[in-house]
Amino acid sequence: MTVVDVRHLAVGYDGREILHDVSLAVSGGEVVAILGANGSGKSTLIRTILGLVPAARGDIDLFGTAQRKFRDWARVGYVPQRLGAGSGVPATVGEVVASGRLARRGIFRPAGTADRAAVTAALEDVGLLDRIADPVSTLSGGQQQRTLIARALAGKPDLLVLDEPTAGVDAASQEAFAAALGRFAARGGTILLVAHELGPLRPLIDRAVVVHEGRIAHEGVPPEPAGHHADPGHDHVHPHAALEKAGICEWAPADRMTAG
Numbered sequence: 001m002t003v004v005d006v007r008h009l010a011v012g013y014d015g016r017e018i019l020h021d022v023s024l025a026v027s028g029g030e031v032v033a034i035l036g037a038n039g040s041g042k043s044t045l046i047r048t049i050l051g052l053v054p055a056a057r058g059d060i061d062l063f064g065t066a067q068r069k070f071r072d073w074a075r076v077g078y079v080p081q082r083l084g085a086g087s088g089v090p091a092t093v094g095e096v097v098a099s100g101r102l103a104r105r106g107i108f109r110p111a112g113t114a115d116r117a118a119v120t121a122a123l124e125d126v127g128l129l130d131r132i133a134d135p136v137s138t139l140s141g142g143q144q145q146r147t148l149i150a151r152a153l154a155g156k157p158d159l160l161v162l163d164e165p166t167a168g169v170d171a172a173s174q175e176a177f178a179a180a181l182g183r184f185a186a187r188g189g190t191i192l193l194v195a196h197e198l199g200p201l202r203p204l205i206d207r208a209v210v211v212h213e214g215r216i217a218h219e220g221v222p223p224e225p226a227g228h229h230a231d232p233g234h235d236h237v238h239p240h241a242a243l244e245k246a247g248i249c250e251w252a253p254a255d256r257m258t259a260g
């Protein structure tokens with residue numbers, strides 16, 4: 001079953017077109033990474049898929065239903081770029097994760113046993129159960145990101161959409177994050193994620209889609225790990241030239257890899 005089907009999508013802001021004729025299909029159980037340089041339109045693509053940004057042209061289907069008629073949003077979990085450092089959110093980790101249950105239970109019905117169990121399981125999954133009562137503001141950036149994935153997992157979605165989940169996140173959190181996503185994928189979940197660098201997520205990725213200047217420039221296996229490109233005999237003439245052009249080859253100097 002095709003979980004996300006995007007056809008000939010064009011999107012713009014204030015009359016300036018950002019995405020031009022983008023088509024992308026994600027099958028059930030697939031893990032797809034959207035790669036590309038800063039400003040290429042990756043976030044715009046997933047935000048349009050989620051209905052957060054209107055499309056100028058083209059069609060989007062979710063789980064076989066036209067997005068404008070789609071109502072089953074509980075099947076979709078979204079992990080945004082980050083909570084925002086110093087946003088002063090007074091909520092506890094447990095409350096943030098519990099908010100991921102709202103689409104499942106409805107705002108006016110109190111949380112039940114299933115909701116509490118889902119919150120506990122999701123926090124356990126990302127290794128933060130011991131922080132359930134702590135204010136999120138006391139967590140590190142990486143732990144806050146893990147709280148956001150726990151919030152999405154608590155809703156028991158079939159599709160997880162993540163925007164740069166590991167950008168600027170400490171190594172321990174990246175590993176915990178990758179493990180939680182791996183378990184979600186192993187249960188048959190579908191993942192669509194935006195990334196600059198795949199890092200520990202690489203083994204999970206079935207397919208990489210490279211967005212360059214608002215178009216899909218390349219689609220296929222994820223780019224080679226840094227070690228291969230760092231080989232002194234490596235002449236940089238390789239099938240991933242499109243990736244290099246898009247500025248996302250992972251061996252690129254760090255100063256060209258500014259996090260978005």
Ligand SMILES: Nc1ncnc2c1ncn2[C@@H]1O[C@H](COP(=O)(O)OP(=O)(O)OP(=O)(O)O)[C@@H](O)[C@H]1O
Nearest residue numbers: 013018036037038039040041042043044045259260
């Ligand atoms: N709400 C908005 N209003 C106007 N322009 C926007 C808006 N959001 C994004 N843009 C512009 O659209 C272009 C694509 O942005 P987008 O965030 O989709 O890129 P990206 O590939 O996700 O970049 P990054 O890796 O930096 O997050 C950029 O030029 C950006 O400035």
